[in-house]
Amino acid sequence: MNELNFSEVISRSQNIRALYRQLELENHGSEWTIEEDALAFLTDAGLVGRLTMSQQGRWPKGGNTDAELSHKLGECIWWLTILADRMGLDMNTALEGFLNKTEKLLDK
Secondary structure (H helix, E strand, C coil): CCCCCHHHHHHHHHHHHHHHHHHHHHHHCCCCCHHHHHHHHHHHHHHHHHHHHHHCCCCCCCCCHHHHHHHHHHHHHHHHHHHHHHCCCCHHHHHHHHHHHHHHHHCC
16 A cells, blocks of 8 residues: 555545535535534544454454454544644644644653
């Protein structure tokens, strides 16, 4: 599998979100709000927690836990990218700022 660059992740994420937007319009007559997108992200983040417990033997396994966990981790990154975009925040800047601030904090 090829490594993705972050610009490609953002672009592909935006394209997928546009396709979901069309489905929302067709099925519900309106697109999801930013708040609904945030709630969907939080739901998936919760599933990462449950799947992690399953993978670590702290919750009953069901199905292919590793595959499901991998999918949900990817989906959470996708959601964060979409949320940043919809709120007018630059994900590259947000991530760079976090990494710089945290590295300086921990590099005392």
